[in-house]
Amino acid sequence: MIVYILLSLNLNIGAEIRNIGIKDFNKHLDLLERRAKTLGWIGSFGRFRSYNFSPIFLFKIYEVNDIETKNYIKFLIGGGFLFDRVKGNFYYKGEENSFEIKQRWEYFIFFLNSLSYIKIKKIGFLIGYEFPFANLKVDIKSNFKLNEEYPKNYKGGGLGFFTGIFKDFKNFNISFLFGESKILNFGRNGKFLLKDEEGYIYERKNEYKFVRLKTLTVSFRIIYSLNRN
């Protein structure tokens, strides 16, 4: 039934490049790497990308057209997802044994968009909301007993708002969006991720300086309408 409804709607697919404000996590990885090197470990972390690619799908819910002026208002809902992974391999040579740590940090953000395309004369404006749902997974494997148990999965949700301009080309639609969406409360078992003054991220209970995964929505979208009326 749901699939039938979705297929009956006008589907638009596309892609987006967006700026991800992942500084908090990259700063934390910086500090972890520095600490590991101070202690004598050899190795390094990768870093999360600043610009990330996302596929986009949008369903047109309704459209109001003025045939004479070719002005229209369209309302679409849809979404996309962002994914990035960072690996860190470290090695430490003790007097008798050698130790190895393999870290893997990855995030997955699924976001829902609700968009209003408004075209008046030749200029097209758009305005919309975004509801992101994020999952951060930290997995560490080693050849010795670790202090804590892994993998750890943190889930967070948030809200975003954006505005922009667009241009129609036959079946294509190119848009430039500007806005901000924040993901708060990365949590697991009643504990949340907290950033301290130095930049380290901790898992804490009842604290308020949460880590924010901020996606500054400076994005460029190309949308292709599969069955444009």
Added chain:
Amino acid sequence: MINKILLILFITFISCVREITNFLPLGNEFEEIWKNVGEISGDVFYVANSKLNEEVFYISSTSKIYKFKNDLFPILDISYCGQISSSFHYPEKIMFNEISRDSFIFIFNVDENKLKEIKLPFSPSFFSFSPFDSLTFYFIENKILIKSYNLIEFDTIYFFPSRCKNFILTKSGKIFVVTDHEIFYSDNQGISFYPIFSSQMSIIFATVDEEENVYVIFRDKVFKSKDFILWEEVPLSFDGRYVRSITCIKRGFICAYFIDEELKTYKFTQDKFIEFSYGLFYRTDTREIILSGNGSNILMAISYGDGEWDYAEGTLFFYFKDTELPP
């Protein structure tokens, strides 16, 4: 009216006491951390490491003597006992004194649960069993080193020029005596001593590690020597005056630094200091910090309580296993 003011001040004081925790940053698995192993009510006066089992510690508290091996459990109901020294031979014995009666010494056989009280003709500030046999004892009274056989004969064997601050007897029988400005060393069971280090500045702490390297802490530097002739100087990254306690490890030492509301533990190894304080939690009304260890097992006692009272309200214990992993 005065009662009300006092009550407000009391509430203000209570609200000022906070607990500070050094959490482990997410994903930091590059190092060992301190593990909280228990808490007791009252003060702790001394923490001694067993010479026979590295994982065992003896703790003298306000009302009891505790034994620590993975967990704390009381072994003897005795109040206000001071220093503890453990034997080098089986059956395991511990020797301790009382704070109020410092000319008495007690020997407790841990394996057989027997307590013996001995009156001494002096009040020792330091005492130890001999590593060579279980009948010879060493005592330090102010400036004098006394050797005793079976606690019947007492022989004065050496006079030091000033009051002794620390007395270290290694497993191989070497004796190190620390005074305010000098360190004396003997490798013939105290028959002769010779000074190995002297300074015009006051020595804050001195310790000897398992490999018999000597470390001397001053306000701004550490001196290290293996042969007691060549002394290597390493600058301190913190103020040595605020080092509260020190204990040796296999190669190096661990020290606890506390000032105002900041407690840090440093490990000195391979000629550098590494801070490792993760896992520690302490209160802002922290009073005393005692570190004890010998080799790879370290126990730390952190007492807390209102400064107006003679003794602390409670003591937290943290354990650190110094494995091959850094620091």
